[in-house]
Ligand SMILES: Nc1ncnc2c1ncn2[C@@H]1O[C@H](COP(=O)(O)OP(=O)(O)OP(=O)(O)O)[C@@H](O)[C@H]1O
């Protein structure tokens with residue numbers, strides 16, 4: 001009678017790996033706890049939070065529907081800020097994108113310039129741009145439009161430039177070989193290739209900008225956010241509720257419109 | 267008349283693609299350039315219309331020194347050379363008509379180009395050329411809706427509508443099946459003969475070259491190793507151009523050396 | 525036989541009918557013109573803007589790093605908020621993503637999951653921050669909660685889309701062994717999306733870092749409050765210093781995120 005062989009052990013990880021994994025988890029947990037501790041949580045507030053939220057919702061809903069008339073103007077302003085801001089951004093982004101695309105930029109200096117504009121525009125949030133423009137042009141829609149435009153230039157030109165870099169050089173070469181000028185080659189070989197990308201990006205950014213425009217008014221740059229801020233400062237919670245409902249509607253509709261249009265162009 | 271002399275090209279990567287290439291095309295015959303992959307065939311063609319800048323040497327077309335031109339003068343010279351590409355290089359999102367009319371871009375203003383307002387003569391010429399390549403009624407189709415053979419026909423029409431003094435043809439059939447290849451090659455050679463212009467044709471397919479060529483230029487490692495009638499391009503010549511491998515290839519395709 | 529007149533050709537209209545294009549473009553341009561007009565920009569206002577810009581720029585240069593302590597505290601708070609909220613966001617976001625993936629849960633659950641994602645996505649983080657500040661008071665806790673909720677709209681959405689594109693065959697093979705739904709998730713789904721989870725987590729952190737620089741405007745902690753106060757007190761040189769630091773951390777965050785994401789792929 002032979003004895004059964006000892007049962008073989010199988011582990012997914014070697015002991016060393018297990019130690020490393022455990023150490024990593026412990027470190028992560030320690031960092032988390034340390035950061036949590038530094039948050040300075042006031043536990044009385046936290047304990048009170050559910051009743052606070054319930055109270056807030058109770059005041060907001062049902063919303064004050066009769067206030068809707070006063071929201072038409074801010075609503076239109078919000079859409080206008082987003083649309084005009086996007087339009088300005090697109091116009092300015094087109095030349096920047098051609099500078100910042102490796103295959104169309106004239107030289108290294110222009111490429112660097114294009115990239116620099118992109119980085120500066122993108123690394124500052126729309127709201128911060130709004131704060132800056134409010135100082136220059138005063139509170140109101142104009143500051144909002146400028147903020148949306150300046151923030152969008154970087155985003156739009158980055159995606160445009162990626163679209164330009166993806167074009168088929170053969171088509172460009174073929175048109176150039178007929179004796180077409182630079183401008184004509186641009187119109188006949190490059191524009192047709194980048195057009196769907198450009199259109200899609202414009203619609204996409206417009207959608208994002210509608211959402212951003214709903215809060216610009218909180219810092220004083222016009223639109224629904226302005227009404228929201230006033231309602232909050234005046235403790236008119238049922239109006240706040242209504243504004244939030246309107247914001248929800250605008251954002252959902254603009255997203256649906258954007259998705260529909262983008263499906264059409266590609 | 268096309269006169270190429272002492273053409274030399276070394277790419278920045280170090281590839282010496284052309285080494286002092288010289289030849290002359292007189293009259294309206296199609297001249298076929300054959301050679302293994304990387305021999306420099308495409309480079310040669312692109313140096314003729316200066317899509318690639320040669321390092322040394324000259325290219326003359328009807329007494330015009332193309333290598334000395336720049337800017338507007340170079341573009342005017344390019345109008346006189348029609349180019350046909352291996353991958354067709356149609357602008358895929360434009361219609362057939364717009365692609366064909368792009369052969370006339372050198373003759374219209376930027377504004378006309380943008381508004382698609384070509385002179386009536388150009389439009390008429392485009393219709394006629396579409397008919398000649400067998401694409402009557404295709405003018406409003408988009409280029410990306412066409413088959414490979416149809417696309418190359420549009421490419422041919424785009425080159426012909428330029429009313430060129432010469433056709434530069436870079437492996438026009440490599441992306442096509444054998445039957446379509448023959449039809450397309452016959453079309454190019456036939457239409458060039460009708461218009462009484464020469465064609466400089468790069469080609470991989472030796473049997474196809476034999477079927478259509480009278481004169482062959484053999485290129486290997488950037489050097490012209492043969493330039494003469496197709497009839498004299500025997501096995502030894504092919505051996506010189508391709509180095510061994512070609513024998514198996516010709517045998518496989520069933521047509522031995524003529 | 526008469527010579528036929530030269531044929532004409534017009535490019536086919538992308539809108540189907542030739543008159544639609546001009547109408548659409550006229551409408552768009554008219555809308556934009558009306559838009560510009562309603563902004564009430566006049567030369568005087570522009571001139572005033574430029575002169576004010578000059579004054580502000582003169583006050584802002586050179587940027588002042590005198591109150592470096594306040595600046596550093598704000599920046600560090602932003603980083604903490606971004607990191608914690610990413611962590612919580614991922615822990616909460618993974619289950620939400622699973623519930624919002626059509627190919628692993630039944631339809632009613634899926635609908636619920638999508639609803640959570642849509643609600644979390646719709647409101648701008650600034651609005652959410654206002655609500656949380658009301659609920660738990662001023663400070664970074666409100667900001668952390670805001671960003672955590674934001675993860676359910678971004679991280680969960682992209683992860684759910686990822687789960688929806690995974691290979692069905694692998695799931696079926698695990699299911700065929702008699703494994704329960706949960707086991708199918710662990711053995712069939714998770715291994716396929718794990719690299720993506722890591723990538724998305726890093727990406728989410730990058731985005732939270734950006735957002736953490738603004739929600740302070742409504743009192744939800746981070747460098748945003750410091751910036752807002754500097755603007756409110758006309759401390760433009762300090763504001764410029766804060767701006768430069770924000771741009772720097774956003775760029776560093778983006779670079780770190782790009783490198784890390786490249787390494788996990
Ligand atoms: N744009 C380029 N940059 C650098 N080297 C190049 C470039 N184009 C071609 N070459 C090199 O030059 C040499 C000749 O290339 P060419 O394309 O002219 O050959 P070919 O005879 O047309 O080949 P094929 O039959 O494969 O098309 C090759 O060694 C190739 O690698």
Ligand SMILES: [Mg+2]
Nearest residue numbers: 307308309437
């Ligand atoms: Mg070639």
